[in-house]
Amino acid sequence: MMDSLTRIYSQVYKSFHTLRRNTFRLADVLIWPLIFLFTLTFFATYLGSDAVYLQMIILGMMGWRMIYFLNLEMVSSFVDEYWSKSLAHLLISPISRFELAVGSAISGFLKAVFVICIYLVATHVLYGFNVSDWPTFVLALSFFAVIGFSMGLVTLGIGYYWKEESFNLGFIWPDVIVLLSGVYFSVDAVYPAWVLPAINLLPSTLAFNLLKSMVGLAVPDIPLLAMLSLLWVLLAYLFNGYMYEKARRAGKLARLG
Amino acid sequence: MGDAIVIRGISKTYRSGGETVNALDSVSLAIREGEIFGLLGPNGAGKTSLISILAGILAPDAGYAEVVGLNCSKEAKKAQEVLNVVSGFTGVIYSLSVEEALMYYALLYNVRDAKKKIASVIKLVRLENARHLEADDLSSGMKQRYQIAKALLSDPCVLILDEPTVGLDVESAITIRDIVKRLRKEGRTILLTTHNLFEAEELCDRMAFINHGKILATGTVDELKERLVRKRTIEINCSDSQEVVERLSKIKGVNATVKSGRLALVSVDSYARMKDIMAALAGVKSEIYNLSALEPTLEETYLRIINNKAGKRGARGATGKEEGLIE
Structure with missing residues (x-):
């Protein structure tokens, strides 16, 4: 057990020291999140939106950051090793694919928590924003972490076989999910009725509904959200394992020579 | 030793x-504990596939590989704990200092007393001055x-x-070879792939x-050379090669020819004939x-064996297998 925890920690250690020495990576947690935040909140205040919509945007941005950082950290931690040609050294080590995924997901989670803390301070100072219901807020963020982890497992699985293409996918498909899940709007008001049954079965849609319920803009369905989130993790883990073995059989996992 | x-x-x-x-075709090998074993072949011969299977990152279609009794496919993670790889083709992880990168690998391998171990390996490879780079x-x-x-x-x-x-x-390269020699003294089993035959000859116990x-x-190396040598050749530098050749040709099992006025070439079926030659x-x-x-x-030896594919008829009509060059 301790050995496994140490290997999981290895990924957090790598991520922390890479972040510390890399200006571009630092910008990813210090500058870009604030630019995204202010772009949307300035636009909303310019339009003279109600405080409740501004709160929805701020909460949505926090939830989305959780998905974004978990998914992206899981794939970038892997693709970084590929780019530096050290991937073979990682994969010939005793770390299991589960430990690798959990380790990088924890790094992503810590980055997300750091950014969310910055958001909480910045929005409190600028807009007087306060979290009205902490238990719901924490519960929603936990679900976003599980969803981000599922997405990261899928992206990482693709990375085992296709390597850097997964990095592009790591950027694209969270954006698609975000668009479908109605982070900053109501899906019922935007999408045609025939698409809604599918969209409402996305755990991300249900998780954003949970956040929106904090400002009275949606009705949460926590049991369904919990069930679908677990289903996603299970399916994603199976996919990840399938892709790992497929890559290992095809000789695409890593090259030594 | 096993x-x-x-x-x-x-x-x-x-x-x-x-x-x-066909990257690998029914390959069987046994490498003894504590030996340096060389795996030599041209690009695309199958060396990388074989070491990738041993390292657990490639699954074989058939057969099995074991490292100290651990199956490299079914018990890959356990086998990876007792095996490690140095590759001339892989890179180093970005944005970490030498010490940080080594700590990262120490965590991956659950190295006990990691700081002390890192200091000792840094000293062994003489990177003390580069530890913070x-x-x-x-x-x-x-x-x-x-x-x-x-x-x-x-x-x-x-x-x-x-x-x-x-x-x-x-x-x-000399520094690396010195380190490898030191590792042999520690009793580690080493599988070396190289295109440098001088290096292979210097380091390998078997290949x-x-x-x-x-x-x-x-x-x-001697056993492999032995396969190539059907007749042993001795070169004699002398003042009158004609006389030497005439005298030596009378000895049974000896075939002597004049190469030049001062040089005679003598083929013998065995070095046991040396006593007769010296007497003559x-x-x-x-x-x-x-x-x-x-x-x-x-x-x-390498070129002769590598280019003599089993089944391919040589100049004298014999295959490499029949000639005893190929196992």
Whole structure:
């Protein structure tokens, strides 16, 4: 057990020291999140939106950051090793694919928590924003972490076989999910009725509904959200394992020579 | 001593450009504990596929490989705990100093007392002055030494060195070879792949030649050379080669020819004839300046065996197998 925890920690250690020495990576947690935040909140205040919509945007941005950082950290931690040609050294080590995924997901989670803390301070100072219901807020963020982890497992699985293409996918498909899940709007008001049954079965849609319920803009369905989130993790883990073995059989996992 | 690495009937095919490529074809090998074993072959011979299977990152189609009794496919994670790889082709992780990168690998391998171990491997590979530099900024030679340090952190029973001196200057290559010799003294089993035959001859206790996914020959350098040498040749530098040739030709099992006025070439079926030759030379009027045995080099042996595919008829109509060159 301790050995496994140490290997999981290895990924957090790598991520922390890479972040510390890399200006571009630092910008990813210090500058870009604030630019995204202010772009949307300035636009909303310019339009003279109600405080409740501004709160929805701020909460949505926090939830989305959780998905974004978990998914992206899981794939970038892997693709970084590929780019530096050290991937073979990682994969010939005793770390299991589960430990690798959990380790990088924890790094992503810590980055997300750091950014969310910055958001909480910045929005409190600028807009007087306060979290009205902490238990719901924490519960929603936990679900976003599980969803981000599922997405990261899928992206990482693709990375085992296709390597850097997964990095592009790591950027694209969270954006698609975000668009479908109605982070900053109501899906019922935007999408045609025939698409809604599918969209409402996305755990991300249900998780954003949970956040929106904090400002009275949606009705949460926590049991369904919990069930679908677990289903996603299970399916994603199976996919990840399938892709790992497929890559290992095809000789695409890593090259030594 | 037992076998540290056992490979039995390993086969591996890939699909490449719509064609099936036989990377490994029923390869079997046994590498003893504590020996340096060389795996030599041209590019695309199957060396990388074989070491990738041992390292657990490639699944074989058939057969099995074991490292200290652990199956490299079914018990890959356990086997990876006792094995490590130094490769001349892999890079170092970005944005970490030498010490940080080694700590990262120490965590991956659950190295106990990691700081002390890191200090000792850094000292072994002489990187004390570079410990705080970013690993990616090191010179090629230093990067290879860093890789050896990384591989030794986990104190592996089996070490795979995949072209460890490729692209290095002479001094760096000598340093790496010195380190490898020190590792042999520690009793580690080392599997070395290299295109540098001088290096293989200097370091390896035994070696195998591989081509087209098949092991063609295995043995010590002398045993491999022995396969090539049907008749041993002695070169005699003398004042009158004609007289020497006439005298030696009378000895049974000896075939002597004049190469030049001062040089005679003598073929013998065994060095046991040397006593007769020396006795005959004692009776000639000609001055004898020098007498030397002409041995094939490892390079000649390698080229002869690698190019003599089983089933392919040689100049004299015999196949490499019939000639005894190929196992």
